[in-house]
Amino acid sequence: MKKAILYINQFFAGLGGEAKADYAPEIKNGLVGPAMELDKILQNAEVTHTVICGDNFMGSNTEKAVERILEFLEDKEFDIFFAGPAFQAGRYGSACGNICKAVKEKFGVPVVTAMHEENPGVDMFKKDIVIFKSGKSAASMRKDLNKMAQFGDKVLAGEKLGTAEEEGYFIRGIRHQVWLEDEVPASDRVVDMLLKKIRGEEFISELPIPELDRVPIAEKIEELSKATIALVTSGGIVPVENPDRIQSASATRWGRYNIKGMDRLESGVYKTIHAGYDPAAADADPNVCLPLDAMRAYENEGKIGKLHDYFYTTVGTGTTQAEAARMANEMVEYFKNEGVDAIVLTST
Amino acid sequence: MKEIERAGITIVQMANLIPVAKTVGANRMVPTISIPYPLGDPSTSKEEQWKLRYHRVGVALDALTTDIKEQTVFRVKI
Numbered sequence: 480m481k482k483a484i485l486y487i488n489q490f491f492a493g494l495g496g497e498a499k500a501d502y503a504p505e506i507k508n509g510l511v512g513p514a515m516e517l518d519k520i521l522q523n524a525e526v527t528h529t530v531i532c533g534d535n536f537m538g539s540n541t542e543k544a545v546e547r548i549l550e551f552l553e554d555k556e557f558d559i560f561f562a563g564p565a566f567q568a569g570r571y572g573s574a575c576g577n578i579c580k581a582v583k584e585k586f587g588v589p590v591v592t593a594m595h596e597e598n599p600g601v602d603m604f605k606k607d608i609v610i611f612k613s614g615k616s617a618a619s620m621r622k623d624l625n626k627m628a629q630f631g632d633k634v635l636a637g638e639k640l641g642t643a644e645e646e647g648y649f650i651r652g653i654r655h656q657v658w659l660e661d662e663v664p665a666s667d668r669v670v671d672m673l674l675k676k677i678r679g680e681e682f683i684s685e686l687p688i689p690e691l692d693r694v695p696i697a698e699k700i701e702e703l704s705k706a707t708i709a710l711v712t713s714g715g716i717v718p719v720e721n722p723d724r725i726q727s728a729s730a731t732r733w734g735r736y737n738i739k740g741m742d743r744l745e746s747g748v749y750k751t752i753h754a755g756y757d758p759a760a761a762d763a764d765p766n767v768c769l770p771l772d773a774m775r776a777y778e779n780e781g782k783i784g785k786l787h788d789y790f791y792t793t794v795g796t797g798t799t800q801a802e803a804a805r806m807a808n809e810m811v812e813y814f815k816n817e818g819v820d821a822i823v824l825t826s827t
Numbered sequence: 828m829k830e831i832e833r834a835g836i837t838i839v840q841m842a843n844l845i846p847v848a849k850t851v852g853a854n855r856m857v858p859t860i861s862i863p864y865p866l867g868d869p870s871t872s873k874e875e876q877w878k879l880r881y882h883r884v885g886v887a888l889d890a891l892t893t894d895i896k897e898q899t900v901f902r903v904k905i
Contacts, residue, residue, distance in 0.1 A: 694829045696854045697837040700891045708888070711831075714865070760864035767867035767876065773884035783888060807830035814836055821891045822838040823884065824828055826848070827862045 481524035481635050484555065485514045486548070486562035486578050488571045491617075492531040500570075502533030504544050506551040513624060517561060520628045523635040524559060530578075534570040537577065544574075545581045557588060559631050564593035564613040564623040565600060572600025579608045589634045593623045596649075605649040606801075612647060650687075702784075706820040709787035711810065713795030714761065714768040714827040715753030716744065725793055727754035733793035733806045735813065738786075743772035755796030756827055768825060787819050795826055828853055839890045841865060841883065845900055856900045857887045879905045 489495060489502040491512040510518050511529035518526035530548055537544045560582045562575035572594045579590035593611035594600050601610055611630065613623040630646060643650040668685070675682040700706050717725060723734040738744075744765035751761040751768060761768040769790060778786045791810050795803070814822070829852050831838050839855040842848040843865055848856050859865030866883060867876030882905045890901045 692829070693852050694833045694854070696895055696897075697832045697835055699894045700837055703888060703892050706891075708891070756863040758863070760867070760869045763869060764867065764876075766880065767864040767869070770866050770880050770884045772877070773866075773881045776881060777885065777888060782885070804830045807828065808834075811831055811834040811836065814831070815834070819836065822831055822836060823841065823887050823891075824831075824838055825841045825859070825865055826828075827843070827865060 481558040482556055483517070483521060483524040483526045483559045483561060483631065484528045484530060484552065484557045485517055485526055486530040486532070486560070486575065487512050487514070488537075488565075488568075488574060489531060489533040490571075492529070494531070494533075500533045500535035502531065503536055504530065504532040504547045504551070506530050506548075506555075513564075513620060516621060517624050517628060520625055521631060522628075523632045526561075527557065528555060532574065532578075534568070534574055537574040538570050541577055545577055548578055549581060549585055552582065552586065557586075559635060560586075560588055560590045561627055561631065562590070562592040564611070564620065564627070565595075565598055566613055566617060566619075566623075567595040567598055567615045569599050572598035573603060574600075576600045576604030576608065576610070580604060583608060589631070591627045591631055591634075593627055601649055606651050609651070610649045612649065700821050704781055705784040707785045707787050707818055708774065708783050708821050708823060709789070709791065709814060709819045710738075710769055710771065710774060711791040711822050711824045712769045712826070713793055713798075714756075714825060715751040715794040716749055716761065716765050716769040716790075716792050717752055719748060719750050721752055725752060727752050727794060727796075729797040729799070729802075730794040730806075731798075731802050733791065733810065735789040735791045735810075737788055738771055738790055739788040741771060742775050744769060753794050753796060753827060755794075768827060770823075770825065774823070784820075787817065789813075837891050839887045839901075841887050849898055849900075852898075854898050855887075855890045855893070855895065856898070857883055857890060858900065858903060859883065 489499045507529045514526050514529045532544055562579050565572040565575045575592040579592050583590045591609050593613035595613050595615050611626045672682045723732055725732045746763050749765040751758045766772045774786045777783050828840055840848050840853040841857045841859050843859045843862050845858055866880040883903050886901050886903050
């Protein structure tokens, strides 16, 4: 018999509500709360342990909580990990997402959770893990545990899995190669879609574009001649020794480098480490990617007040949106602390 | 890019793939000429490259001072 472990919060463990939300993580042998029901309906595995953690403990000490739980799990044998369902509880949803993601990364086992579509945990983690669509409250506990268990059974049995939509979990945005039974080639399918579009008929795209996350337009700069402007690039321009060892693809690191008093970026002193384009031109003249020379000229002319003393750089190929967002937020700290008013970003 | 704008800092993106910049949600955009050499074609003279770069960076700076109501791609002449 294969083995499963379930993560739940203090409330579903029967310990208490808000007053107990600081409850430190623990692992219990056997079944606590929803684990009983899950164990009953799960066919291909038995639930051997229940992990319990207070939502606030997880929320405010995420790293510590995750680390401790991973330690609990290190000497346990398990083939699948469940969490929740978290319904519409935001902190619980985020906790389920955090722990599932960490367990998946560390142990490589399938992880399954469930949340209501308005739970912020959905947007935070749907790309990383399988999140089933749950009801709003514990009233749908049984139904939601069923969805999780059925999927878990399929995975454990090695059955062929359908798409996210067919299975009923939130789309992760992962593309799979599939063989179509009717063997209609892509060229025919796309022309069929085009014809339908021309005729104004409904069609289903094979490559749905995820909904856009828009940010409000930042206000214009009133007096450019008094503003401090910083240069940022995703084109991988770095000092030739790449002191911060920024990766050439799928970057998780970025750097800022002093350009005070420099009129241009000299070849041989700066280069690009970006693996997504031919570096010849940018290596020969880094200004074609990071236009320090032009910015300095505008500073000297007085069109801008000041060019910020550092440029900021990373590599924007294969870089996940989450990593890009984190790096940008780290840069923003510097911009705010050092009085940068506006940014010119060059991307490749 | 978006995170910087989300923080309230005015930003202009100079990009070759304007449709991508639009899709990901850039608000102020200025086109560049290519991916490997956004602001200076190495097959042209240094002077031509400088002219192009100086012009387009100037457009980007003007974009920062322009009030916009929607995603805007600013026009370049060179």
